[in-house]
Amino acid sequence: MAPPEPEVFDVVIFGASGFTGKYVIREALKFLSPDSSSPLRSLAVAGRSRDRVAAALRWAAAPAPPPEGVAILVADASDPASLAALASRARLVLSCAGPFRLHGYAVAAACVAAGADCLDISGEPEFMERVEAELHEPAARNGSLIVSACGFDSVPAELGFLFHSRQWEPPSAPATVEAYVSLQSTKRIVGNIGTYESAVLGVANASQLQALRRSRPRRPRPN
Incomplete structure (x- = not known):
């Protein structure tokens, strides 16, 4: 007797135990319902550490316990096999693990290979332009939609x-x-460490972005 096919989830949140990932879980839980009228009927949360992801899920669901049926998947951006397994079980991956120049490309590539969609919160030009340059054609062939800069x-x-x-x-x-953009708050407005790390790496590797842009064909100017 063949083993049952693994469940495919409407949404998988990758990087779920990170600063942003926890808030993404919290928002997703507001829409999660097995009812057919809900836009989100199945959800999984994923990251490198099962314990940390489970803790993030408990934090996001508090004060109530986490709803039944939310799966915890283990995947690592440095482990292509784990990403392939994750993408094969997702209709949409919400990629929250940055800096994306270090961790994002492999996630997007796994989604393209599996025909899954992928949204990320990157604001890193080199990552976004490299994904467009290298993954556009296979994504179009496989029906995979990759959208960056959703933060x-x-x-x-x-x-x-x-x-x-x-x-x-x-x-x-x-x-x-x-x-x-104007920000108003009664508290100090600070940035998360991941945001600063992304900015520092972007400045330090600006020459790679310039080289990528020079390597691409020039687009004609619109009339």
Whole structure:
């Protein structure tokens, strides 16, 4: 008798025990329901350490216990086999493990190979452009959708630009847009260590981004 096929989850949150990953779990649990009307009926959380991921799930669900049916998967960005197994069980992977220049590409590549979709919270230009350059064609063949820059610092800028561009009467269009973000808080506003690490690595390896851009064919300017 053949063993049962592993369950495929609507969403798998990878990097679930990290700072951002815990909050992503908390938001996902608000939508999780086995009811057919829910957009999220099955969920798994994943990371290198089962114990740390389990602790993150308990934190996100508090004060209630974690809902039944949320699976814990073990996968490591440095272990391609574990990522392949994870991606094969996901319709969508929410990739929260940065810095993405170190940990993100292998996750995106595993999703492309499995035909799964992948959203990440990266704001790192070299990672995003390398994924586009190297994974676009296989992703298109496999029906895999890869979307970067889904974090707080990216989405308002994207939506703001989209709104602004729609205010112009065709064929007019904006040539440049400057965006500003104002933060107000009764507490000190600080950044997470992962954000600083990503910024430092990006500056330290700026030459690699320049080399990547030089290696790609120039796109024609729009008329």
